[in-house]
Amino acid sequence: MNIVKWARNQWDRVGAVTLFVVGALAILLGWLGVSRSAYSAESLPYIVSGGFFGLLAVGAGGVLWLSADLRDEWRKLDSIEQAWREQQ
Amino acid sequence: MTAPLWGSRSRLVLAAGWTVGVLVVLAGWWGVSGEARSGDQFRWLGVGVVGMAVCLAVSAAWLFTGLRAVGRRIRLAVPVPSEVPEKVLELRLVADGPEPDSDRLVAAAGMRYYHRPSCALAQGKAVRPAERPEHLRAGRVACGVCRPDDVAVGVSAA
Numbered sequence: 001m002n003i004v005k006w007a008r009n010q011w012d013r014v015g016a017v018t019l020f021v022v023g024a025l026a027i028l029l030g031w032l033g034v035s036r037s038a039y040s041a042e043s044l045p046y047i048v049s050g051g052f053f054g055l056l057a058v059g060a061g062g063v064l065w066l067s068a069d070l071r072d073e074w075r076k077l078d079s080i081e082q083a084w085r086e087q088q
Numbered sequence: 089m090t091a092p093l094w095g096s097r098s099r100l101v102l103a104a105g106w107t108v109g110v111l112v113v114l115a116g117w118w119g120v121s122g123e124a125r126s127g128d129q130f131r132w133l134g135v136g137v138v139g140m141a142v143c144l145a146v147s148a149a150w151l152f153t154g155l156r157a158v159g160r161r162i163r164l165a166v167p168v169p170s171e172v173p174e175k176v177l178e179l180r181l182v183a184d185g186p187e188p189d190s191d192r193l194v195a196a197a198g199m200r201y202y203h204r205p206s207c208a209l210a211q212g213k214a215v216r217p218a219e220r221p222e223h224l225r226a227g228r229v230a231c232g233v234c235r236p237d238d239v240a241v242g243v244s245a246a
Contacts (some may be wrong), residue, residue, distance in 0.1 A: 044129045048117040048136045056113065056143055060106070063147045070154040074093040077161050081090070 012071070016064035023057030026050050098153050105146025112139030193220055193236050195228055207234035 007014050030050010037043035094102075116136025123129045194215035195202040202223040203210040209231060220237075230237045 040126050041124060041129060044126070044133060045117060045121040048113070048120050048133065052113050052117070052136050052140055056110065056140060059143065059147060063150065066151055067154065070151070070158055071093055073158050074161075077158070077165060078090055080165060 010068070012064045012068040016061040016068065019057045019061030019064065023054045023059075023061060026054030026057060028054075030054060093154055093157055094150070098150060102146050102150045105149075106143055109139045109141075109143035109146070112136070112142060115139070192217060193223060194218070195223055195226070200228060201231040202228045202236060203231040204234040204236045207231055207236075209233055 027050055030046045033046030033050060034043040037046065113136045116132045116134075116139060119132030119135060120129045123132060192205050193202045194205050194207075194210050194217050196210075196213045196215045199213070199215075201209070202218075202220070203215070205215075205217070
């Protein structure tokens with residue numbers, strides 16, 4: 001299958017993976033910032049920017065992925081009901 | 089085509105919740121960056137945590153709404169086991185032992201009675217099997233010893 005077509009069909013899962021990567025990168029950068037800071041007052045902004053936004057990105061990715069699973073189930077139920085209607 | 093999984097209200101709540109949550113986290117980050125003392129920074133850190141909690145809450149509500157909708161639809165499509173009528177065992181009377189097959193009733197020419205093949209009175213005689221109506225037409229009656237017209241019955245579940 002064409003990868004562009006696949007990515008369009010699975011936009012939510014592609015988005016989820018992208019957010020996972022972005023979140024992991026943000027957490028990594030935050031950790032780098034904290035590790036290079038000498039004072040706690042200097043490291044806290046890195047915790048919020050890197051840690052909090054990284055966690056938010058990972059969380060958003062998780063929500064997208066689970067939403068994709070639920071949409072798959074919804075579409076499967078659509079096809080089951082359609083098959084029933086055709087049989088009746 | 090059926091309705092979408094999430095309605096416009098759910099989408100609005102998710103979008104608004106995430107917007108507010110991210111803005112609150114941004115405010116927390118801005119506040120933390122603008123303070124020089126750790127004690128003041130922790131207050132803003134709390135604001136950031138609140139923003140994250142808002143995002144978490146609307147996400148949980150979003151997923152919960154979707155799960156409920158899918159579950160409701162599955163329940164409509166698949167009957168709940170307690171609502172499926174239980175299979176009722178049907179009791180039928182069946183013959184205990186070999187079927188009362190009239191072919192197996194035997195008699196010999198000139199005999200006045202017809203018998204079961206196992207009947208002692210039919211042993212050693214030149215009997216031949218025939219159907220009951222045939223024996224009756226020949227003027228024979230059922231043997232009083234083996235009682236070929238009596239059917240022993242038993243009960244079995246089918």
